[in-house]
Amino acid sequence: MYDVEVKLGSKSTVEPDAFMIFNNTPFFVEVQLTHYSKSIMNEKLKRYEAxxxxxxxxxxxxxxxxxxxxxxxxxxxxxxxxxxxxxxILFKSANDLMINSALGG
Structure with missing residues (x-):
């Protein structure tokens, strides 16, 4: 299962870039192409916590x-x-995720 730009509520709630189930495990996916400041990343994580x-x-x-x-x-x-x-979990790329998964990590 893979879904892009999942809407889970109002604009102020979580807005992951994608949602996927990989190896029977659910993931909210965030793709950060630009460098976020610590405060912006913390704000994003606070929305996930809420x-x-x-x-x-x-x-x-x-x-x-x-x-x-x-x-x-x-x-x-x-x-x-x-x-x-x-x-x-932090990965540099989807390839890193696949390698990590293949190694049982």
Whole structure:
């Protein structure tokens, strides 16, 4: 499953560039082609945290019987210091994700 520019609520809520299920695991995908400042990246993550606390994600059609919040994967050439309780994974490219997945990482 792959969906581009998923709308999960109003303009002030989470707006991932894509949503995908890869190897039975859900991901919100962020593609950062430009370098975001730390404050802008933190603001983006705060919207994900607010969405998590809203529990709106529990009723999405793809959720299994035991719902869980998707990983957030960020594709960027820039390394970001991530400060959140959510599970965020950084990759430089989709190729890096595929290699990591193939190696069981």
């Amino acid at each position: 969405y998590f606390h809203s529990y709106e994600w529990v009723s999405l059609q793809w959720q299994p019987e035991q719902p869980f919040f998707p990983y957030i994967v960020i594709f960027s050439e820039h390394h970001y210091e991530i400060d959140t309780f959510l599970q965020v």
